[in-house]
Amino acid sequence: MKSAAYILILSIPVLQSCGKVMDKPPLDKISQDVIWNDQTMTTAYVTNLYTRINFYGFEQIAQFSSTDEASTNSTNNTNINTGTVSKTSEYAPYWDYTYIRDCAFFLDQMKTSKIPDTVKTQLSGEVRFMRAFAYFEMMKRYGGVPLVDVVLDPYKPVDDKYTTRAKEADIAGFIDNELTLAESELSDAPAPRGKINKWTAYALQARAMLWAASIAKYGTVQLDGIVGIPAAQANAYYAKASAAANQVITSGKYSLYNPLPSNKAENYRLIFMDKENSEVIFEKAYDGINVTNDFDAQAAPQVFANRGAYVDPTLDFILGYENIDGSTDAPVFGQNTLYDNGAGVFAKKDPRLFGTVFFQSDKWSIGTIQSYDGLDTNAAPDFSKILSSNLVTYHGIKSVGDQSRKYANVACTPTGFTVKKYIDGSKYQIGENLSKTNWICFRLAEMYLTRAEAEFEQGNLTPAVEALNMTRARAGISLVTEGTITLDKVRTERRSELAFEGHRFWDLRRWRAAQAAVNGVTMQGLHITWHYPTGKYYFIPFNAENFTRSFPPQQYYNPITSARIDNNPKLIENPLY
Numbered sequence: 001m002k003s004a005a006y007i008l009i010l011s012i013p014v015l016q017s018c019g020k021v022m023d024k025p026p027l028d029k030i031s032q033d034v035i036w037n038d039q040t041m042t043t044a045y046v047t048n049l050y051t052r053i054n055f056y057g058f059e060q061i062a063q064f065s066s067t068d069e070a071s072t073n074s075t076n077n078t079n080i081n082t083g084t085v086s087k088t089s090e091y092a093p094y095w096d097y098t099y100i101r102d103c104a105f106f107l108d109q110m111k112t113s114k115i116p117d118t119v120k121t122q123l124s125g126e127v128r129f130m131r132a133f134a135y136f137e138m139m140k141r142y143g144g145v146p147l148v149d150v151v152l153d154p155y156k157p158v159d160d161k162y163t164t165r166a167k168e169a170d171i172a173g174f175i176d177n178e179l180t181l182a183e184s185e186l187s188d189a190p191a192p193r194g195k196i197n198k199w200t201a202y203a204l205q206a207r208a209m210l211w212a213a214s215i216a217k218y219g220t221v222q223l224d225g226i227v228g229i230p231a232a233q234a235n236a237y238y239a240k241a242s243a244a245a246n247q248v249i250t251s252g253k254y255s256l257y258n259p260l261p262s263n264k265a266e267n268y269r270l271i272f273m274d275k276e277n278s279e280v281i282f283e284k285a286y287d288g289i290n291v292t293n294d295f296d297a298q299a300a301p302q303v304f305a306n307r308g309a310y311v312d313p314t315l316d317f318i319l320g321y322e323n324i325d326g327s328t329d330a331p332v333f334g335q336n337t338l339y340d341n342g343a344g345v346f347a348k349k350d351p352r353l354f355g356t357v358f359f360q361s362d363k364w365s366i367g368t369i370q371s372y373d374g375l376d377t378n379a380a381p382d383f384s385k386i387l388s389s390n391l392v393t394y395h396g397i398k399s400v401g402d403q404s405r406k407y408a409n410v411a412c413t414p415t416g417f418t419v420k421k422y423i424d425g426s427k428y429q430i431g432e433n434l435s436k437t438n439w440i441c442f443r444l445a446e447m448y449l450t451r452a453e454a455e456f457e458q459g460n461l462t463p464a465v466e467a468l469n470m471t472r473a474r475a476g477i478s479l480v481t482e483g484t485i486t487l488d489k490v491r492t493e494r495r496s497e498l499a500f501e502g503h504r505f506w507d508l509r510r511w512r513a514a515q516a517a518v519n520g521v522t523m524q525g526l527h528i529t530w531h532y533p534t535g536k537y538y539f540i541p542f543n544a545e546n547f548t549r550s551f552p553p554q555q556y557y558n559p560i561t562s563a564r565i566d567n568n569p570k571l572i573e574n575p576l577y
Contacts, residue, residue: 036109039119045106046123052099053130056502057284057439058293061311063505068517069317071544073309073414083550087562087577094137097148103131104151125185126196132178135171136208140506141558143168143227163570167225172212176240179205190253193283199248200282203442206244206450213237214510222575227557235458242454245447254279254444256474264351264476272422272440281442288436296430300423301358301369301403302412306431313357313417315524315541321496323348326478335381338536342528345539352475356421356499360528365425370401371416374529381531381538394532415525415544421500445471449494456490471497509556519551
């Protein structure tokens with residue numbers, strides 16, 4: 001098989017950075033023996049695979065509003081939220097056999113490559129990780145998919161086993177085996193954090209095996225195992241998840257970020273801003289110049305961003321945080337209860353909430369968050385008589401804040417809240433594609449939470465408590481004991497620690513909990529009213545979306561889609577589509 005075509009896909013910036021490559025004749029005139037025995041060109045091929053692997057990151061911003069975490073300042077009535085995902089209308093697709101083939105092609109060439117063994121082994125481990133990552137992304141969406149672990153010759157008949165869907169358990173087993181082999185090939189050096197190492201492979205293994213365990217415990221086997229994993233395999237997968245997570249935890253290479261133990265909220269916020277963070281296992285790097293994102297422009301409060309407030313935490317999400325003492329009692333809302341400041345109604349909540357969400361009167365950059373949507377000038381609070389127009393002022397004070405949902409025709413929050421996590425406060429305003437904040441793909445806290453969940457699900461309370469208390473202690477909330485730990489505590493801790501990191505969307509699916517969380521629910525926001533005579537605030541919930549969300553059970557899997565089945569009739573559609 002000719003290999004030159006695959007080298008031609010290498011990005012020009014990669015080649016330009018390697019003078020040795022540019023001194024060579026055109027690639028289409030180089031024999032494959034030269035290509036695969038040249039360390040620079042082989043490394044460049046892997047670099048290209050890095051650029052093509054979809055770690056998502058800030059590009060997955062829409063998924064935040066497809067859970068109970070957030071709404072948006074648009075209608076947000078997408079197909080995933082209205083329950084209308086179909087064979088012709090998929091949500092968040094991932095089906096990339098071109099990428100998988102290119103990974104397999106590289107691994108095949110390495111069998112006879114004469115580059116130094118240490119380099120060949122490391123690069124092979126990196127590519128195995130990439131292939132396992134791609135299969136995991138497909139398994140999360142579709143269950144069993146065709147398992148192609150060889151380079152197929154397009155000019156020869158293809159065995160049916162490569163064109164039909166494998167069982168979901170077989171895909172999970174393949175991912176597990178690939179990562180186990182990768183772990184034996186990869187370096188254990190923790191830096192650079194954008195390069196795949198042994199611990200990155202263990203982190204993905206922990207995540208993927210926890211997924212498989214959850215599907216086995218909470219899912220249903222259908223289509224003869226093409227979707228679903230037998231329940232009898234749940235504990236074995238939980239054990240694998242815990243063991244992989246514990247490899248990272250006990251490696252000594254990473255530690256929980258905690259430079260500001262006296263300021264829990266700010267300490268938590270800085271986890272995602274400090275690029276010297278020892279907690280990070282793997283991240284997608286941005287420099288704000290050559291490689292950028294526009295999360296600030298989209299998600300920051302409107303006056304601090306080019307567009308702003310596209311990701312708006314719901315009241316439902318905020319109420320899901322525990323109180324500092326571990327209790328879950330609801331705050332007191334209504335005009336008869338006044339609070340000293342714009343976050344006072346949530347004062348008892350987990351400090352991580354205040355490192356994750358902007359509240360009325362928060363100081364930020366060179367300004368103040370003004371998300372109140374009404375001014376009550378009555379001596380005794382009376383919500384029916386508030387001023388709530390952007391055209392009205394009272395004694396020089398605007399009747400609605402300039403980041404509230406009622407301020408002019410601009411992109412402001414419909415819920416009363418915006419995301420603070422990942423927002424750069426070093427600049428007053430950030431335009432499109434100028435953000436330099438890195439996206440953390442794997443961090444140590446996730447490993448503790450994975451171990452806690454996996455051990456709890458197996459009934460092993462001692463290690464579950466120990467692992468869960470690691471993040472709770474850093475957050476400054478009450479610790480659990482073997483007598484107080486519950487599955488709800490485990491899941492709530494994961495929800496709070498990993499908010500807006502791309503986990504909630506998938507957690508609700510693997511737990512089969514999306515219907516309970518969003519089906520039949522209209523997401524809530526909070527009226528934030530400034531009572532002018534006292535300078536205090538009161539809060540009243542309201543419906544922040546103009547539709548009721550729907551999540552039918554088929555949406556636990558994506559459809560294979562009509563287009564893919566038309567292309568390959570041997571594919572079987574997922575249930576209920």
